[in-house]
Amino acid sequence: MDCSSRREAGPTPRGSARRPRWRQARPAHDAIVVGAGVSGLTAAAELHAAGAKVAVVEARDRVGGRTFSRDGWVDLGATWFWDGEAATRDLLAELGIGTFAQAIDGDALFAQAGGVMRLEGNPIVGPAHRFRGGAQALAHALARRLPPEAVRTGTAVRSIAFSSDGEAHVETTDETIAGAAVAVAVPPAVAAASLAFAPALDPSLMHALAGARTWMGDAVKAVARFEQPFWRAAGLAGTAISHVGPFREIHDHSGADAGEFALFGFAASEQFAGLAPERIAERFGQQLTELFGADAAAPTAIEAVDWRRDPFTAPERWADHAGTHYHGLPVLWEPHLDGRLVFCATETAQAYAGHLEGAILAGHRAAAQLLTTLGR
Structure with missing residues (x-):
């Protein structure tokens, strides 16, 4: 159901000078993923495969996040994976990417x-x-599993608001996108420093987000x-x-x-x-x-x-308490706001935090959490 359209048809609240911004939102999505790195695209591809309508919003003018490849072999970001990282091996086989x-x-x-x-x-x-093709090949292959219109690059998110009627409203530099649930796949410290949340997040969560120093940051x-x-x-x-x-x-x-x-x-x-x-x-x-x-x-x-x-990798200033000991804490991987908000950057992973393996595992986990919330 397009809840934003249904509400727009109703009367304007008395005393309101203009309609709230969220009433001008695009038709609702099931899930909105903030960040088109490997973790966010893993989550988005799995949500889409399960039948969910997904929007992915990325501030950079490219997909890939901290994977950044030139000419199909030069990696200026993440480069390696190791024996024992089964999720990476499985995803590469699924996507047909050689090593x-x-x-x-x-x-x-x-x-x-x-x-x-x-x-x-x-x-x-x-x-x-x-x-083969550089580490960014994972992100490109995952993005191709989504409808072309699903991924918006060059679009920074400013705020994420959750209304009492079950809708989420993600305000970007260009528009407001409405949906049922949100996965935040940007580095936790960047989320804490650059995104406004309504209602305000629990202080313990904000403390952990700000404290999770970005791998490569x-x-x-x-x-x-x-x-x-x-x-x-x-x-x-x-x-x-x-x-x-x-x-x-x-x-x-x-x-x-x-x-x-x-x-x-x-x-x-x-x-x-x-x-x-x-x-x-x-x-x-x-x-x-x-x-x-x-x-x-x-x-x-x-x-x-x-x-x-890079402002999309690290905040302007690290929190005084920042460190890698916040990686993988339960408060970072547990769902919040009745399951409508999850975080899934590699720093949130319960294992291999900081690795591409951690990003993939976090994307799997976020997709499963949101599918549960969506009743799928």
């Missing part, structure tokens, strides 16, 4: 103030797996592409740990196909406060030359992303 092994063969490097040491046999990193990732994997010719794995910095951790980031050769590095965002991505990329290139020698001095391209400066 390949992370390159780890060869020796590693360890840099400290006294110089660079070579470590035999790469004791730094173990086996992991990559995604303090990180810079840089990727340098090369014509040839010169490190392999030298018997190196491309892996390095540096106590000199600014990049503390470096790995082979080559793709599965010919001509796809790269190294990537992680650094703490605080190392580059206020520095433009181009300058961060330059510093990464310099560090690679310091570690690997002259062969690293001629990358074909370097790209860097400071996830701390």
Whole structure:
């Protein structure tokens, strides 16, 4: 039933200067998902498959959230999954997305103030797996399972209000969308800082949302592409740990196909406060030359992303109590407001919080919770 249309047909309340904004809402949806990352799209695809009418609202101009791939192999966000992460394996098989092994063969490097040491046999990193098409391929494949009109990108949510008659009203920068229930799939700390809720959420929930520090929310990732994997010719794995910095951790980031050769590095965002991505990329290139020698001095391209400066990943300021110890707390994964509101970013997962595995598990759980609320 289109409850918003039914109410619009009634008389305007006495003393009202104009109709409330929610009365101009689109026809009601069964569920509204805020955030089109892997967790939100997992939930949306399962809700749609169960017959629910779903709207997905995403502030970025793309789907994928913290998966962000270039040219089908360069991952500037999430990159890996590991053995034992069954939900990821199952979803990849279901979506028809291939995988390949992370390159780890060869020796590693360890840099400290006294110089660079070579470590035999790469004791730094173990086996992991990559995604053909890049990690963002998961999000694109999930989005294709939804009607084209269901996903709205470039649309930031401002507020989420629940009326006593069972409707939810999600106000965005462009419109107000009405539905029966809402899944919030943005990072909890971002939800606490940027979304207004009515009625006000329980203080214990708000405390946990604000306290759940975003995975990758303090990180810079840089990727340098090369014509040839010169490190392999030298018997190196491309892996390095540096106590000199600014990049503390470096790995082979080559793709599965010919001509796809790269190294990537992680650094703490605080190392580059206020520095433009181009300058961060330059510093990464310099560090690679310091570690690997002259062969690293001629990358074909370097790209860097400071996830701390992305307002859809991290709030402007972390709460004083923020930390990863809030990840997976019951208050974050339990349903609220009579089951009409659930949270499902990876930080809410009961297992593998922060991983893509956690995002997928949280999406499964949120879909099941909302289907129960919807009586399906």
